[in-house]
Amino acid sequence: MSELKGLDGSVVFANGQTYVSNWTLNYVAGTHDTTNFDSSSGGKVFIAGVKEWSGSYDCFYSTGNTAVPGDTGNIVLKTSTGIVGVWSGGIIITGMDITTPVDGVVAQNYSFQGTGLITASS
Amino acid sequence: MSEISGVNGAVYYNEELSSTATANDIEFSTGDSTITSVLIDFGTTGVGFKAGMLFDLSECGEKDSNERIYTIDTVLNKVITTVEAITSGGACTGTPVFTEYDPGIEICGFYNWTINYVSGIHDVTAFCNSSAGKSFIPSVTEWSATADKYFLTANNTVDDWLATEVEVRFFTKYVASPTVGDPAQYWEGTMLVTGIDETTPVDALVTQNLSFQGKGALTLTTKTNDWNTT
Numbered sequence: 001m002s003e004l005k006g007l008d009g010s011v012v013f014a015n016g017q018t019y020v021s022n023w024t025l026n027y028v029a030g031t032h033d034t035t036n037f038d039s040s041s042g043g044k045v046f047i048a049g050v051k052e053w054s055g056s057y058d059c060f061y062s063t064g065n066t067a068v069p070g071d072t073g074n075i076v077l078k079t080s081t082g083i084v085g086v087w088s089g090g091i092i093i094t095g096m097d098i099t100t101p102v103d104g105v106v107a108q109n110y111s112f113q114g115t116g117l118i119t120a121s122s
Numbered sequence: 123m124s125e126i127s128g129v130n131g132a133v134y135y136n137e138e139l140s141s142t143a144t145a146n147d148i149e150f151s152t153g154d155s156t157i158t159s160v161l162i163d164f165g166t167t168g169v170g171f172k173a174g175m176l177f178d179l180s181e182c183g184e185k186d187s188n189e190r191i192y193t194i195d196t197v198l199n200k201v202i203t204t205v206e207a208i209t210s211g212g213a214c215t216g217t218p219v220f221t222e223y224d225p226g227i228e229i230c231g232f233y234n235w236t237i238n239y240v241s242g243i244h245d246v247t248a249f250c251n252s253s254a255g256k257s258f259i260p261s262v263t264e265w266s267a268t269a270d271k272y273f274l275t276a277n278n279t280v281d282d283w284l285a286t287e288v289e290v291r292f293f294t295k296y297v298a299s300p301t302v303g304d305p306a307q308y309w310e311g312t313m314l315v316t317g318i319d320e321t322t323p324v325d326a327l328v329t330q331n332l333s334f335q336g337k338g339a340l341t342l343t344t345k346t347n348d349w350n351t352t
Contacts, residue, residue, distance in 0.1 A: 069260075099236045100236075101128045
């Protein structure tokens with residue numbers, strides 16, 4: 001077990017995977033507050049609810065990145081070239097920001113909403 | 123295909139200017155490539171054409187060999203001088219239509235722009251599928267934009283844009299003579315100008331930050347041939 005450098009990470013998504021430089025997965029579980037008079041002396045108490053996941057990734061602009069908001073497909077988020085640290089599932093592209101600064105590289109950043117199950121190999 | 127620098131970005135404005143001449147109003151001249159009208163003022167006090175703009179000429183009747191896209195070299199009141207040669211001289215019995223053509227005219231002073239293109243989603247999580255996590259389907263798309271520019275003391279066209287509908291072309295890369303190997307690429311659509319923030323700091327340049335709300339489709343155009351060709 002060791003730390004992992006991001007150098008070998010990658011994103012696989014049809015028409016939206018060129019020049020990716022960073023990705024972020026946000027995987028959360030909803031909670032339900034079950035605090036009641038009998039349990040409140042110990043602090044608030046919760047139970048787990050429905051899980052949900054979303055994320056974003058940053059690209060340099062490419063004519064190959066033709067995916068636009070509303071597109072759906074399967075995404076694979078890899079932390080390295082190995083078979084561990086791989087996350088995959090169905091997504092909807094929910095956002096695309098293109099930025100053209102005169103003194104920088106043209107950037108294309110995507111955000112997505114995961115739908116259904118996310119599978120992890122870790 | 124490679125990463126591109128923002129140094130070749132640009133913001134163009136297509137005002138969709140148009141004018142239709144009456145029969146026998148237009149005179150073509152092949153020698154000096156001029157188009158002269160008796161009635162129409164093509165310049166800034168009339169139609170609004172400017173040097174550097176392109177326009178599509180159509181409905182020329184028997185002078186249809188002159189129908190094409192022209193680049194305006196100069197425009198002075200009722201006379202346009204074109205960069206491209208005019209092939210058929212003389213009076214025109216047709217009713218020529220002059221329509222501003224893409225990409226429009228560059229608005230100087232901009233140094234950054236951002237398009238925010240999003241899709242709504244609907245949560246369709248139900249008891250039968252909730253164990254895998256929430257499920258969604260895509261909904262309506264929407265887009266908006268922002269653009270930052272230095273305030274210019276002359277020809278500051280954007281001052282009149284607030285609360286109006288404009289056709290702006292946001293270039294990731296402008297190329298004067300586009301080719302397949304070196305294309306120009308821009309995003310275009312109709313947008314409402316929803317805000318102009320002007321900032322005047324004591325120790326920096328005066329800037330204007332514009333906000334746009336997109337209307338309808340946002341379209342990506344890749345131009346691989348000369349601007350004066352379709």
